Amino acid sequence: MAALLEHEFVEKKKWISKEEFMDMVAIAESTPGPVAINSATFIGYKTEGVLGALLATVAVSIPSFVIIYLISLVFDRFLSLSYVAYAFRGIQVGVVYLIFSAGIKMARGLKKDIFSRLILAAVFFLMTFFTLTSVSFSSVFYILICGFLAVLLYLIRTACGVSQTLKKNKDGKGGNDL
């Protein structure tokens, strides 16, 4: 999708620069919410301010809204056809497979440090265990706790780093190599 957007907005329409575009991709992928919506808001704002952002965001949501709303009107009737119901039983298995393989692919792309692996394993086991034992613990908490732990770890590391640098400076070796 990024290639499509770049062609349209950087090369053809020249609404934003190549550099802004790279920034946008990084921001859109790292902030919550769908990447397409995030990109639309960003490009809209860069081109025409808040109104541009609003219009671009609404515009990118409209096709989804209309298509899915129309499908939702006939979906139950469609499902009541017996062969469609059989097809959807197969599709349900297919969806589980898609989510599973997407998860594995994303896991392979993760940083391979101890912290990432620990979080991956801990959240996976806790969440699976809580779901199977019907303990209600919202996913929101996992996200917030993991983010918080990572920031804490960063602060501790920086604090250690700073004291090390100070020590080195005192010894006359000079810091800045961290």
Added chain:
Amino acid sequence: MIYLQLFFSFLMIGTVSFGGGYGMISLIRETVLSYGWLSEEEFLNFIAVSESTPGPLAVNMATFIGSSQGGILGSFFATIGVVMPSFFIILLIAALLKNFMKYAGVQAFLSGIRPCVVAMILSTAVTMGLGTLFSVRSVDDIGSLLNPGLSSEAVSPDYKGIFIFVFLIVLHVLWKHFRKKTISPILMLLLSAGLGVAVYGVL
């Protein structure tokens, strides 16, 4: 009131759903199951339709679930709810926090969230797989699956579903090996639809 419930549920989902597409599936699943809006099967059907139509998965899901619970107004409120956080967060960053991605704190926060979201996706896939393929929805079900004689409640594996699942894995692996690329999600879904008709309808 259903409209407010839809709006605030999807507002929450839109605010914390890092990792795009599949990243929000565990959040949406939790929400729809806890409110009793959809069954697991209906939820999987909705994902399939949202995945095979254009547009972001989250917006499609919001519209679909909204419509199933509150008609067109329901869709409207759910969709607005899921889009709003994106809008304000990006606006804030684009207008005020020009160097947002360069803050070390932000990078640190994201480095904790990435593995967490992946773990959530994998866990959701595993629990959904246990539910649909083995009708295992709690720890007790695992016991009765392993010792069928001991329990009065029937926990029966769906062998046809398991067959489809294994078929998809084998196909995916072979395809990757020989064609050097992955099969598109839509093709996978079409294939599982065909297998579903063949396995549940014909056999």
